[in-house]
Amino acid sequence: MDKMAQHPIEIYEAVQDEAAFEDRYSRQLRFGPIGSAGQDRLRSARVLVVGTGALGASLAQHMTRAGVGVVRLADRDYVEPSNLQRQMLFDEEDARSATPKAVAAARKLKRMNGGVRIEAHVVDVSKRTLGYLLAGVDLVLDGTDNAATRLALSDACFSLGIPLVYGGVTASEGMSAALIPGRTACLRCLIGDSAADDGTDTCDTVGVISPAVEFVASLQAAEALKWLSGNREAMRGTWVTADIWTFRVRELKLPGGRSRCACCGTGASTADNRLRQDDKPAIEAAVMCGRDSVQVTLGEAIALDVVRPLLEERGCTLTVNPYLTKAELPDGKRLVLFSDGRVLVQGTSDAGEAIRLCTDMLQPHREGESIVG
Ligand SMILES: [Zn+2]
Structure with a gap:
């Protein structure tokens, strides 16, 4: 734990086993679009996974096993028995001991891949904390469960030019889109301010099944791997809505930034050519x-x-x-x-x-x- 941090942090440094590198990632190295160059890019990449519940735990596991250099986890909650039905990184002991989700996740992830730096931040993700959580990050994976946090995340990512891979799940239905500053609209333009916790269905009211979670996490992880491995032209560029129970899948092309939006409009930061933040007014x-x-x-x-x-x-x-x-x-x-x-x-x-x-x-x-x- 870092005594100076304003929230508890647990960090596991990466210990690379160079001799085992080729073998460990051999199936990914043989996958044409990634290959050796893509694997090196993954190794030097840093991701922030916001929320380490159902989606977040799965996303973090994909990133860790794929060999992304730094996997930073942020979550304010602790593990409870009702999480175990779908939150794939946790077990009964985590629930008994009420371990913070970020910490419990980090401990499991470290055992999966010691070559990855894992950071667990036990923190409420908000405007106030996003500044340092986003420091040095190449891409953000959304594993949150509420619109207010997602909108704050979108605002921060778009102001810094960092791609945000959105995902959301309720019942058997999920949605996902990779939102790229300079290419696509921001989340605020896509779902509107009014979407912030307007009493629509949540996992607490209508439940959720784990295959829906894993389906959306897979969509998100695939887009993240494309971006981080340098396959940026392969990004899907669409908003997918899918019901895994009835199996209906809809795909809509994502619009570009809206000219009147301060986050995604003309003049905003872009992910393809990230701007310096010299003129940030808070400084x-x-x-x-x-x-x-x-x-x-x-x-x-x-x-x-x-x-x-x-x-x-x-x-x-x-x-x-x-x-x-x-x-x-x-x-x-x-x-x-x-x-x-x-x-x-x-x-x-x-x-x-x-x-x-x-x-x-x-x-x-x-x-x-x-x-x-
Ligand atoms: Zn916008």
Whole structure:
């Protein structure tokens, strides 16, 4: 557990067995569209799975077994007996001990693939927490069970240019679509603000069966593997609705972004060419007179244990104590990061440069940038 985090986190570092790599992924390597290049891309990819209940547990398992480099899990709930009928990663002991779902899931996933970094965040996913949950993430898989969280997720993903693979299930019916900033409309434009928990059927009122869950999770996982392995032109581009009991499947072409929408309209971030977040309004900078340093306030908490690997990948030398993380950049400048969202940038008295440094060093890596040495 990270003492500085504002919520419990359990992290399992990846331990690669290079000699066993080819054999472990041999069936995926032989699958033409993935092959060796695609497998390498998967290995350097990071996904966030939001919700680790029914859909989320299955999605996390697909990503872990496929060899995605980092699988970050976020869930606020603990395991209960009524989950066991469909939530494939949990067992009776997890329910007896009321283990947080993210933690119980991570423990199982780690035993499936030690070569994947697994992060379990026991956290309420909201506007407030999405900033650090999305740091460094290439794609988000939706395993949530409510429209309010989904809409917050869609807003955040579209503002950062991160693809969101939506999925939802009730009774024997499910829906799924890969929503890609710069290509498709956002979730808010597709389902409308009014859809936020308007009293429609939920799993609590009409129940849910596990084959419907697994069907939707498979649709989501397939799109995620396409995007992450570099098969972006193979993305389905449709909204699928399917009933696994009556077996009716409908597919509608997804519309592009709506011009008047702040999330998916013209000028918004795109996933194909992710924009820098230099002009994010929440960021403030104060020049510290005579000290050759600038204090940057990011406007959201920093999960120090999550950003440390990003900083190391970018050539920083780190000093870590329970209160802060100090990162010395290759050019001698220093970033001193506090979990409350403050960054002291030392070695400059230019506010613009300080903000640029923070966003460059802390934001998700861009297309084509290698994160694995
Ligand atoms: Zn929109």
